């Protein structure tokens with residue numbers, strides 16, 4: 001149990017954030033980022049406690065990537081204020097770097113796998129949420145990769161989501177965008193209940 005584990009990240013996020021949609025966004029980004037962390041742990045041959053320790057910063061960086069956003073949404077302050085707080089509190093470098101890098105305007109280079117996974121998960125998880133919410137069932141289980149690809153080409157749909165950030169994320173991870181969508185979609189389907197995306201039909 002460390003000061004810088006998931007529970008403490010969740011606590012810090014909730015101290016700064018009251019918006020339910022921002023909290024849901026953090027959980028969706030966490031779900032996708034952690035799926036990549038677990039994949040990377042397997043690739044590195046880690047298991048048990050080692051794998052858990054490896055994946056922990058994927059949880060915390062994702063939960064904290066926008067924790068200052070509600071109080072400081074402007075580009076002059078968002079992420080800068082948050083990272084300052086994380087530094088004061090002593091959060092690990094890897095977490096602070098990933099939080100900085102996810103905001104492209106900081107011009108922080110993507111270095112670690114965590115940096116890339118967080119950036120790649122940020123816009124896509126929001127897009128997948130939007131894809132679920134337009135289904136009659138409002139269920140993430142009814143979303144399919146092909147449908148997501150189609151919606152990406154529909155400029156009127158979820159206009160706030162930058163399509164080029166989704167494809168850039170896949171590029172950073174070195175995988176085709178279809179694979180990236182599939183990875184995040186499956187991860188969010190596994191956590192559908194936590195994310196409130198299990199649908200309305202009982």
Ligand SMILES: [Fe+2]
Nearest residue numbers: 029065066122
């Ligand atoms: Fe975000």
